[in-house]
Amino acid sequence: MANVLRNSAKFGFSGVLSQLSIHSRHGRECVSPCFSLQQRNSSTSPKEVDLDNSTGVAVLRMQSPPVNSLSLDFLTEFCINLEKLEMDKSCRGLIITSTLSKVFSAGLDIMEMYGKSPERCGEFWKAVQEMWLKLYGSNMATIAAINGSSPAGGCLMSIGCDYRIMANNPRYSIGLNETQLGIVAPFWFKDTLVNTVGNRAAELSLELGLLYSAPDALKIGLVDQLVPEDQVLSTAQVTMSKWLAVPDHARQITKSMMRKQTIDKLLSNREADITNFVSFITKESIQRSLRMYLEMLKSRKA
């Protein structure tokens, strides 16, 4: 399947995810290679946060090799960092980027969903929700400095920011590709995408599970700007200074006016959304597919 689409200008596949993908045919439920496998041998902190007190801009560098998978630990620490920055009056802007080569974030960590208890799965999903709620509703000006591929959960993190600058590399891709993998992006992923690229582009994108190359992502408005790979962070810094030139108070109220309805929709359906996820992911058929997928990943490494 990926081959069919990969060669098409319209349905471009590239980068990290096509290597991670597993596919089903003929409509059977399948699983979720937007979920990536996290190496566990790293004892370093998965993230590094620098706050420049002179500018009020924090840079959060994701460094959880090999692909910045969003594990429960990762998400928990991410949210704690976000909350700290949010409380810090001297911090007005946040730039999120990756220290890894070629990947911004490959999305949710498959190990959080395989062989885990419903309670644990629910805890994980709650952390995914929390990440989005904190980011999409942040009082800080937030810029995603997307210096690599950013499928699924990585795309969600990107469109949760106020502005997206991506490396101008057609091998890097971004998109909510869940459908390709037999799963369905939940309504709040969908709402965020509709808010970003409009209803029709979101419909096409979600029904086909499209990953867009950086240039295609710019065309549909999934990212706001492309720059050479080595200028992603510096451009984010310059752009942030423009955002911070706007009075915070007015910008924050305006942001809330634009996003509150979308955020409230998840807040008032949060438990049901967790229940849905847990009941889906703990299905025997889904767990079987996860095992097969993991075995494929292991055999590739070997």
Added chain:
Amino acid sequence: MANVLRNSAKFGFSGVLSQLSIHSRHGRECVSPCFSLQQRNSSTSPKEVDLDNSTGVAVLRMQSPPVNSLSLDFLTEFCINLEKLEMDKSCRGLIITSTLSKVFSAGLDIMEMYGKSPERCGEFWKAVQEMWLKLYGSNMATIAAINGSSPAGGCLMSIGCDYRIMANNPRYSIGLNETQLGIVAPFWFKDTLVNTVGNRAAELSLELGLLYSAPDALKIGLVDQLVPEDQVLSTAQVTMSKWLAVPDHARQITKSMMRKQTIDKLLSNREADITNFVSFITKESIQRSLRMYLEMLKSRKA
């Protein structure tokens, strides 16, 4: 009026409908030349449906000369075919096209609305609703292979599909041009158009009753792709294989998530919508205009 607009790049008129059109001036109610006149001398079935069991793709070829008018018979048979395909587990995709030269479908059949009882008019309108409900909510992947002009009801059928491929011929036009003819597209025509091209393009399009040439339709996103006239169907087949590479289950849930709200709005207002239509179309002034319009069409033929 059409002359004023025809010469404008922005408000392009072309193809079938400009020949069918009747216009009012100075705001008097007028009628509906998006409604076309159906020849009754054809005893062949108005449609031919081929299901290729090897690919799971059905092709529905509309062949109701001269212009594939949507009569009650046509719509009833269309819906029966759709329902059969929907129930057939081996059918996963549907391509809709026309066997006629230059026209995909010219829209609703005027004879269903002239001199008919309110009951009959209501039955007709219910069939129009049913066509849209079945198409917009279909579990199949649906592609409109638009190989000719497609005004009014023909446009509705097109935007009811998942994807639109149109012949790259500037003489072919597509659009919800009801307003030009003194009538008003109902809210669910409007909702479908807004979902497809966004609010502002829909507003402009509906207030002016614009028909777009194929290239202009592509520009505003009313169709997704233009190809040479003789490649419309083959391109639809290739594109369908991409849609069917996506696991059905995930695509179907995603499609429902995107379209359910719009569909539910008609479902919960269906009777009122029928009542509105019947009370409008059976007005004496409207019936008078329909008679004048029919006489004009007949004199043209003579």
Added chain:
Amino acid sequence: MANVLRNSAKFGFSGVLSQLSIHSRHGRECVSPCFSLQQRNSSTSPKEVDLDNSTGVAVLRMQSPPVNSLSLDFLTEFCINLEKLEMDKSCRGLIITSTLSKVFSAGLDIMEMYGKSPERCGEFWKAVQEMWLKLYGSNMATIAAINGSSPAGGCLMSIGCDYRIMANNPRYSIGLNETQLGIVAPFWFKDTLVNTVGNRAAELSLELGLLYSAPDALKIGLVDQLVPEDQVLSTAQVTMSKWLAVPDHARQITKSMMRKQTIDKLLSNREADITNFVSFITKESIQRSLRMYLEMLKSRKA
């Protein structure tokens, strides 16, 4: 701040407003230089309305030097004119333009908000609402012939029309730039902008308080057409003839179908919206900022 943004293609600033602007840093509330200062020495009527009975098209020429500030008097007279035309069966279309050089309208008049009683401020805000309600819901076809800069309230007036033709002069700018000035566009400004340019462009535009040069405004759909400066009005006349070629009744019902929900939202929150405005504008901190701003404007004149 303006300097940072002025040199950017993306965040272009130009024209009238950059001369009027005052900025706050570090998020303190600040005030509203989208509000302009009205000269009081003119005894001429602030507007001139010509209705051409042969075409049914009225042209409303705003002439309240120096910058067509929207004072209570101006708005009241504007609304009376609109109402008269609305009642006049012979009037089917309205073109709004400016007799002033370089400016369409610079927005709300700061003098209406400085040192005024809460009652008076409320009366003023009610007039702003009334202007928008009458314009956005007008039964006439309405075209803004934007022959100069049109920030804030001037932009609201423009997007309240059915169609926008702007002088192709990159020094002229248009946008809802309230946020730049430390204030927040109310929800109905926001709704009108979202309806015009879509959610994401509106989000970016409102959060950053962007003013768009004429070419940039065309790109995002904030205006529909650019023409040479001396052809703005004549093009509006030609375009109006296309709008009036559409049967009024059908166009009016269609327009209402597109806009009613947005209008009803303000109608059912009108008093709360006034209360919000009055409580904001009568704050001591805001009044202090207004005084500073006025002093700056006076020193510039001297």
